[in-house]
Amino acid sequence: xxxxxxxxxxxxxxxxxDRLIAEGHEVICLDSLLTGREENVAHLLNxxxxxxxxHDITQPFYIAERVDWVLHFASPASPKDYAAxxxxxxxxxxxxxxxxxxxxxxxxxxxxxxxTSEVYGDPMVHPQPESYWGNVNPIGPRSCYDEAKxxxxxxxxxxxxxxxxxxxxxxxFNTVGPRMRIDDGRVFPTFISQALRGEPITVYGDGSQTRxxxxxxxxxxxxxxxxxxxxxxxxxxxxxxxxxxxxxxVTVLEFAHLVKEVTEKDVPIVFCPxxxxxxxxxxxxxxxxxxxxxxxxxTPLQEAIKRTLPYFxxxxxxx
Ligand code: NAD
Ligand code: UDP
Numbered sequence: 001x002x003x004x005x006x007x008x009x010x011x012x013x014x015x016x017x018d019r020l021i022a023e024g025h026e027v028i029c030l031d032s033l034l035t036g037r038e039e040n041v042a043h044l045l046n047x048x049x050x051x052x053x054x055h056d057i058t059q060p061f062y063i064a065e066r067v068d069w070v071l072h073f074a075s076p077a078s079p080k081d082y083a084a085x086x087x088x089x090x091x092x093x094x095x096x097x098x099x100x101x102x103x104x105x106x107x108x109x110x111x112x113x114x115x116t117s118e119v120y121g122d123p124m125v126h127p128q129p130e131s132y133w134g135n136v137n138p139i140g141p142r143s144c145y146d147e148a149k150x151x152x153x154x155x156x157x158x159x160x161x162x163x164x165x166x167x168x169x170x171x172x173f174n175t176v177g178p179r180m181r182i183d184d185g186r187v188f189p190t191f192i193s194q195a196l197r198g199e200p201i202t203v204y205g206d207g208s209q210t211r212x213x214x215x216x217x218x219x220x221x222x223x224x225x226x227x228x229x230x231x232x233x234x235x236x237x238x239x240x241x242x243x244x245x246x247x248x249x250v251t252v253l254e255f256a257h258l259v260k261e262v263t264e265k266d267v268p269i270v271f272c273p274x275x276x277x278x279x280x281x282x283x284x285x286x287x288x289x290x291x292x293x294x295x296x297x298x299t300p301l302q303e304a305i306k307r308t309l310p311y312f313x314x315x316x317x318x319x
Contacts (some may be wrong), residue, residue, distance in 0.1 A: 002026040004067050004109075006057055007074035007098055009036035011179045012114065012172075016071060017041055018316065019220050021050055028063070032056040034088065035081050040179050050146045057096040058088070067107040069227065072100045073114040075149075079275065080185025086144035090277065093148025094155075098273075106295035110166040112227065113156045117173040117245065117282055118146045126127040127249075127283040130171070130241045140277040153241070160240060168226050173245025173284045175215030176304055178311035188213065191256055192305065192312050197263040205274030207253025212283045214246035215307065225292065245284035246297045262305045 003020050007013040008029030013036065020027050033054060034304045044050040055061055067084045075092050082089040095111065102125055104111040113272040116225055120128045121136035137148045153169055167265040183189075194201045222244040231239060250258070256269050289295045313319045314318070 001070040002028065003069040003071060004028045004030060004063070004065055004103070004166040005071045005073060006030045006096070007036065007072075007114070009033060009040050009052070010026065010073065011036075011040070011177075011181070012175060012219065014040035014179055015177070015216050015220050016073065017044060017050065017113055017224060019224065021047060023224070025049070027051070028053060028067070030055050030057060030061065034085065035076050035181070035184070058091040060099050061103060064105070067103065067167055070100050070104045070109050070111045071114070071223070072097060072112065075114070077116075078184040078186045082145040083141060089144045090148045090194050093145075093152045097152040097155055101147040101155060101165065104165055104272045105159065105163050110168075110227075111159070112168045112170065112223070113152055115149050115153050115169050115171045116145070117243070117284065118142065119150050119153065119171060120282075121146060122277060122279040123281065125246065126281050127285040128243065129285040130238050130243055130288055135268065137277050139177070141275070142277050150263070157240065166231065167240055168229070169241040170223060170226055171241065171243045171284075172219065173214060173243065173282065174211050175214045175216055175219045175245070176231055176308065178308050180308075182312060182315050187211070187252060187255065189312065191259045192208055192263065192308065193316060195263040195267050196312060196316055196318060197265055198265060200268045200270040201256045201259065202272045203252055203256050204272050204278065205252075206271065207256065208251050209274070209278060210249045210281045210283065211255070212246045212249045212250050213255075213301050213304060214244070214297050218246070218297035218299050219244055222289060222293065222295045225295050229293055237304040241288055242289050242293070244285065244295070246288055246301075247284055247286055249281075249283040250301065258302060259305060262302055263309065
């Protein structure tokens with residue numbers, strides 16, 4: 001198949017490109033390099049089945065060759081990145097998604113949207129099933145991301161209903177692994193790089209808020225299974241949406257202690273102010289993915305940290 005991956009030079013997108021190439025597909029990687037890096041796909045640049053095109057998808061994009069799948073991953077994803085680029089985040093979720101759906105329609109291609117657990121906001125239902133509508137502040141500091149993704153889901157369903165495009169929406173929960181930017185502000189690279197440098201670990205709030213971390217290889221396996229999934233003849237409103245993430249929940253403070261243990265660095269933990277609208281609890285209900293895709297993550301968090309350490313050591317010049 002010929003697969004177009006938007007955001008293909010980012011953290012998740014580059015792992016997706018790797019896996020698609022390994023499976024024998026042709027990959028067109030479209031990326032503006034706003035938060036991604038060409039180094040993430042440098043090893044693929046000379047591959048005969050890989051093409052990198054630098055393009056900002058808030059502008060239309062046309063391609064003559066056949067496209068079978070559009071995997072739409074382009075968007076700033078860390079709270080620090082979208083706080084620095086709030087208007088662009090709304091544009092890429094809105095205009096970018098619209099352009100990529102138009103491309104899928106023109107090519108009669110299938111379309112997969114990388115959505116997020118953030119569509120559930122600060123959830124009142126725990127764990128979060130796909131049927132939960134969420135608790136999102138529409139004007140708060142995270143709204144540029146949350147509402148962009150909610151718009152992206154809505155326009156994806158509109159193209160499905162009005163034009164019959166074969167779409168899938170994946171709500172991704174915190175995913176971690178090599179190629180996360182060490183300075184993207186997300187808790188996983190932040191705590192690990194702090195420990196490796198021998199600096200204090202900065203826990204926001206009292207650290208009682210929870211997250212559930214999925215190792216990147218597990219997530220990519222889930223995406224591939226979702227691409228292979230055959231939609232049923234009779235559908236309801238939830239048919240096209242799947243949570244993917246790790247249902248093992250930890251508090252941020254527990255995570256800080258685990259990082260100290262795995263890195264074997266006895267650094268202090270310091271408590272800093274909790275950012276506004278920081279979700280208190282987050283854990284996916286993955287019953288649907290387990291039942292229909294026979295998928296669940298298999299990498300424990302401790303192992304995810306271990307597998308990522310060599311990459312962070314290398315980036316920090318500690319290898
Ligand atoms: P990332 O920042 O590493 O990757 C995003 C990529 O999109 C970058 O390479 C960036 O340059 C590119 N991009 C941004 N705006 C663009 C534009 N206008 N045109 C073309 N390219 C553009 O982030 P990531 O963690 O790999 O996230 C990828 C996708 O997965 C995002 O859509 C994000 O919302 C979603 N997601 C990720 C997580 C996670 O835990 N990593 C969780 C939920 C959802
Ligand atoms: N966090 C923290 N210290 C940091 C960075 C983040 O305690 O240095 C917390 C943050 O407040 C949130 C959790 O870790 O509760 C996860 O934050 P992240 O930015 O990774 O992503 P989110 O899940 O909030 O989108």
